[in-house]
Amino acid sequence: xxxxxxxxxxxxxxxxxxxxxxxxxxxxxxxxxxxxxxxxxxxxxxxxxxxxxxxxxxxxxxxxxxxxxxxxxxxxxxxxxxxxxxxxxxxxxxxxxxxxxxxxxxxxxxxxxxxxxxxxxxxxxxxxxxxxxxxxxxxxxxxxxxxxxxxxxxxxxxxxxxxxxxxxxxxxxx
Numbered sequence: 001x002x003x004x005x006x007x008x009x010x011x012x013x014x015x016x017x018x019x020x021x022x023x024x025x026x027x028x029x030x031x032x033x034x035x036x037x038x039x040x041x042x043x044x045x046x047x048x049x050x051x052x053x054x055x056x057x058x059x060x061x062x063x064x065x066x067x068x069x070x071x072x073x074x075x076x077x078x079x080x081x082x083x084x085x086x087x088x089x090x091x092x093x094x095x096x097x098x099x100x101x102x103x104x105x106x107x108x109x110x111x112x113x114x115x116x117x118x119x120x121x122x123x124x125x126x127x128x129x130x131x132x133x134x135x136x137x138x139x140x141x142x143x144x145x146x147x148x149x150x151x152x153x154x155x156x157x158x159x160x161x162x163x164x165x166x167x168x169x170x171x172x173x174x
Contacts, residue, residue: 064100091121
């Protein structure tokens with residue numbers, strides 16, 4: 001299993017190559033020894049003056065090859081937080097990896113607005129599960145956070161009631 005969490009604040013750093021490289025590192029780490037093909041790829045790049053990193057296609061090929069050796073789960077959380085120009089490249093790469101390895105499964109999370117993109121690039125075998133928070137869960141969470149408030153003297157009962165009413169309504173729209 002290899003996981004990656006997209007962070008809106010780090011969109012520039014979270015390119016397809018960087019993200020898939022992070023997954024490759026995790027997959028390689030699951031082997032007892034570094035596979036020969038990975039060693040060879042890095043040795044080849046080390047010979048270049050100053051060295052260079054693997055190209056996206058090389059990472060995709062390594063991930064496809066390594067994940068075909070055993071069941072592999074690639075989990076990408078918050079795909080909607082990935083910069084739009086990178087998302088297509090990531091989804092195309094995932095399609096290629098799953099084409100190369102029938103033993104690979106992909107689990108993606110993201111807000112509904114990326115659903116069309118996912119369906120476009122990963123049309124086969126995609127199952128979408130819509131989830132949303134329950135109002136009771138949100139209210140319990142808010143109450144728990146209000147109990148932890150270190151400046152509780154600044155909030156009267158009316159403000160607390162308004163917070164408990166408004167936040168669940170707003171979250172339900174997201």
